Amino acid sequence: MNAANEPLRRLPDDQVGLVVEVFRMLADATRVQVLWALVGREMSVNDLADHVGKPAPSVSQHLSKLRMARLVRPRREGTTIFYSLENDHVAQLVTDAVYNAEHAGPGIPGHHRGTGALKAETGA
Incomplete structure (x- = not known):
């Protein structure tokens, strides 16, 4: 079932707060790189x-925030x-954010150039 066919639902306020916190963590270049x-x-x-x-102490502080x-x-x-x-959801969120950003740049996004291009960039 796709989202267009699902009934419209409002997220509970506490869940919205958690989503906002996740995006807050993604609003820092070092944390995105990590x-x-x-x-x-x-x-x-x-x-x-x-x-x-x-520096390792700086990265450690970022990791502490990401852990919390x-x-x-x-x-x-x-x-x-x-x-x-x-978990896999975090991996998907980060990957989707990177892929979305690639679309803002010129040319064909790296993830559309074939499986080898992105793997070479990420080491995956």
Whole structure:
């Protein structure tokens, strides 16, 4: 069933608040880079910091906020903490946001150029 055939429903206020918080987390360039890096993989804080070009303490603060918003989850292995996306919905949200942004640029979006183009860009 597609959305046009579903009855119109209003979201409960508490759910709207949670949605707003998710979008607030996506309103920061470093957090978007971190989330995009975690699509399909797990990474340590130091690897994420190297990837996004920010100091590890700064990335750690962003990860703390993302964890509180239930967008990422930590896993400890010895003294190293690894992060991954909380669930497939977060991965889909981040991927859709990136793909939507690609449509705003010139030319054919990377995700429309074939499966190899985006995989090469993301390392997936």
